[in-house]
Amino acid sequence: MKATITVLPGDGIGPEVIGQSVTVLSKVASKYNHEFMFNEALIGGVAIDKTGSALPPETISTAEQSDAILLGAVGGPKWDNPSAAVRPEQGLLGIRRHFELFANLRPVKAYPALSQFTPLREELLSDVDMLFVRELTGGIYFGPRKEQGASDSAYDTELYTVNEVKRVADVAFRAAQGRRKKVSSIDKANVLASMRLWRKTVTEVREELYADVEVEHVLVDACTMYLMTRPRTFDVILASNMFGDILSDEASVLAGSLGMLPSASLGSGTFGLYEPVHGSAPDIAGQGKANPIGTILSAAMMLRHSFNLEQEAKAVEQAVENVLASGARTADIAPRGSSYLSTMDFAQAVIEQI
DSSP states (O other), X not given: OEEEEEEEEESTTHHHHHHHHHHHHHHHHHHHTOEEEEEEOOOTHHHHHHHSOSSOHHHHHHHHXXXXXXXXXXXXXXXXXTTOSSOHHHHHHHHHHHTTOOEEEEEEEOOGGGGGGSSSOHHHXXXXXXXXXXXXXXXXXXXXXXXXXXXXXXXXXXXXXXXXXXXXXXXXXXXXXXXXXXXXXXXXXXXXXXXXXXXXXXXXXXXXXXXXXXXXXXXXXXXXXXXXXXGGGOSEEXXXXXXXXXXXXXXXXXXXXGGGOEEEEXXXXXXEEXXXXXXXXXXXTTTTOOXXXXXXXXXXXXXXHTTOOXXXXXXXXXXXXXXHHTTOOOGGGSOTTSOOOOHHHHHHHXXXXX
């Protein structure tokens, strides 16, 4: 197949991990007889520096002509001014909104080889394999708000419509049908009206279309505990924008490092934006210490969800597992005082496995 991929390296370690992910995709293309074209564009802080905008029109135009987007990371202390009119994160929020990428998929898997890097006992990590489905374009991050300005108050509004909840619930239930057929829907329905709408709508979607999938409604505060005390009981976790953001970061400790986790932001079609969960980590930028696994696994999600290349996606994921099982480590998952592979060398090890 032929596919065009917009590459947005972004800030900090973004260019480093993106570069290695592109080399992995190039290996996949050559091995499986595909043709991937990569077009690079600006986003985030580097885009502000060069154009004054975190999401230049040229970037949108480039992305509109592609089949998927691969993004590194945005932000950093250089642009961390709360009073700034333009912030790097606006580029990420803007591109999600422009393409109506309303469902964020974040798989979290515990790797036996990395159990020493998690805070949990090894037996609690056995068979942990969950998928977060986070609503991405609604909720408190996008609801009506008022900045403090000269007053003594400010507010952000948690706002959801039935249709917004329906469409992301549909993604979660369909994902569960291909997994262990269980959805845990997270809310705060005992306190918030928006979450009572959330729970009611999720229940209706299940009853109308997905009777073969089990659903449980879990209050968010209980979920924070269960992720640490019984993580293997989760299959697909459906959550609002803010709850999904927080809970998936908490669950990242189950994988051993935030650098391990990929994500996919999807809309109603096959077009998607793929990025690691981690941030720009400017403190290690340019040192070859960045973990490329999250970005490489994001590329695998691209192969699966945007290009329908399941065999190729599994080949990349298995290659990563094989390299980890061999004992190879990046700086963030290496025992203190031991040697580790650079960002580039780890990616090369994955390529050799492919």
